[in-house]
Amino acid sequence: MTKLKAGISGTGFIGPVHVECLRRLNIPVKGICGSSSQRAIDSALRLELEKGYSSFQEMLEDPEINVVHICSPNNVHYEQAKAAMLAGKHIVCEKPLAVNSKESAELIQISRETNRIAAVNFNLRFYPMNHEVRSIVQDEAEFGKIFTITGCYFQDWLLKDTDWSWRLDPKINGSLRTVADIASHWIDLVRFITKKDVESVFADFKTFINNRKKPKNSVAAFSNKLLISDEYTEVPIENEDFASIMLRMKDGVFGQVNVSQMCSGRKNRLFYEINGSKKSVAFDQEKCNEIWIGNRDKPNEILMRDPSLVHQEAREIISYPGGHLEGYSDTMKQHFQKIYRYIENGNFNLPKDFASIEDGHYIIKVNEAIEKSAKEGRWIDIES
Incomplete structure (x- = not known):
């Protein structure tokens, strides 16, 4: 699977885990953004990524990024998921999808209107x-x-x-x-x-x-x-x-x-x-x-x-x-593989075999x- 390219939002514990699991699937990760441009640059160097973005918006403006992984703190999940889908990106969001069900219901509507796939990482x-x-x-x-x-x-x-x-x-x-x-x-x-x-x-x-x-x-x-x-x-x-x-x-x-x-x-x-x-x-x-x-x-x-x-x-x-033995990181590898295969297939009317935005809302x-x-x-x- 090499057609899609990912960008990561979040430089803490879980963002680098996403990078590692995507690499195991041969899915290229172009870059990462964080709470500051310096953190993004430092993380990009440490993870050997091409780009440390100065902001989330700069990452959204990168035409090479197809899928955005939202690994940032909870209070920005909603705004980042919304902005990413409106920018034409698919999303994989750490839970919770939003801080309340009004916001998550709106994200479902945006996903349908933009025809973008949105997954929530219930990897377990x-x-x-x-x-x-x-x-x-x-x-x-x-x-x-x-x-x-x-x-x-x-x-x-x-x-x-x-x-x-x-x-x-x-x-x-x-x-x-x-x-x-x-x-x-x-x-x-x-x-x-x-x-x-x-x-x-x-x-x-x-x-x-x-x-x-x-x-x-x-x-x-x-x-x-x-x-x-x-x-x-x-x-x-x-x-x-x-x-x-x-x-x-x-x-x-x-x-x-x-x-x-x-x-x-x-x-x-x-x-x-x-x-x-x-x-x-x-x-x-x-x-x-x-x-x-x-x-x-x-x-x-x-x-x-x-x-x-x-x-x-x-x-x-x-x-x-x-x-x-297979363990925690393998759960994300298997989950991401399901998500990316579904996106690459292109038929979004098929049943979802991953944790969907609807699951996150529920x-x-x-x-x-x-x-x-x-x-x-x-x-x-x-x-x-």
């Missing part, structure tokens, strides 16, 4: 074993009726009061933090696997650290754990450290998930267990090359990622033989209902 769908679980639970003869889905998404990178990220600032991140950052991945994933929409939610939030020490120098995501500094500013915290969320889903499926970035020792543990009338299945992102299959009348099973042992849907996104609506539920202490329906 693209662990092959999540595709395998999807194949298993969709086979009712094998799995039975889905009863319940339970799980968590736990990290520890904001455990201490000296841990800092722009995600702690509502002006940049939006009013939701842990929910928008990681619960959104969990909810999108179980919706993708089960093909069941969320119909209503009940949520409770807790902020454990009410004041944090913000370093006077900027900090990239996840680099805070290596930071050593005595130069801090005390900052009050307004968004949630922890959320417990109950979900009522289509066809009577019940779900429950806890999310937190203050769980010592949990580096990136997205876990779910799906219980059906005939068997159960579970996935843990920290053991992403296997799934657990629970049986009542015979021994339980561990299924390892192996193209010779899984369904075709999972086999299509496995690049290496069994025993040759998760924002769910997040808004979760926030309202936590504030009002009651079940909130998801607006259709």
Whole structure:
């Protein structure tokens, strides 16, 4: 795939990850822009890119750029996605697509009017074993009726009061933090696997650290754990450290998930267990090359990622033989490959086999209902 050329907005943690994954697909990345021209130039040199753009607008004006990857902070996603599509570019946007559903609904309309493809990087769908679980639970003869889905998404990178990220600032991140950052991945994933929409939610939030020490120098995501500094500013915290969320889903499926970035020792543990009338299945992102299959009348099973042992849907996104591990960066490689193949095909009426702008909009609506539920202490329906 060499017809399309990408540009990256965002020089922090995730922008360079996009560059690496695109290069693995032989998709050329021309350049990058950031919060300043100097950061863009420095990143372009470090990543060996042709161009460090002085601004996002300069990148949009480059006729060689066909696809813009939006890896910037949340508060500029909407304006950058809108400007890129109006400039004739396709977009791949990190979640959230926007800070509210009014903005994301407008982006859907612009995507349709401009005939531009817009994807949201819910990459965790693209662990092959999540595709395998999807194949298993969709086979009712094998799995039975889905009863319940339970799980968590736990990290520890904001455990201490000296841990800092722009995600702690509502002006940049939006009013939701842990929910928008990681619960959104969990909810999108179980919706993708089960093909069941969320119909209503009940949520409770807790902020454990009410004041944090913000370093006077900027900090990239996840680099805070290596930071050593005595130069801090005390900052009050307004968004949630922890959320417990109950979900009522289509066809009577019940779900429950806890999310937190203050769980010592949990580096990136997205876990779910799906219980059906005939068997159960579970996935843990920290053991992403296997799934657990629970049986009542015979021994339980561990299924390892192996193209010779899984369904075709999972086999299509496995690049290496069994025993040759694939992980986090491979999810983006597989997701981007689906997106770019779809764009190159040119028939935008075909079903989308990637996380679309509509998926991004839907998760924002769910997040808004979760926030309202936590504030009002009651079940909130998801607006259709």
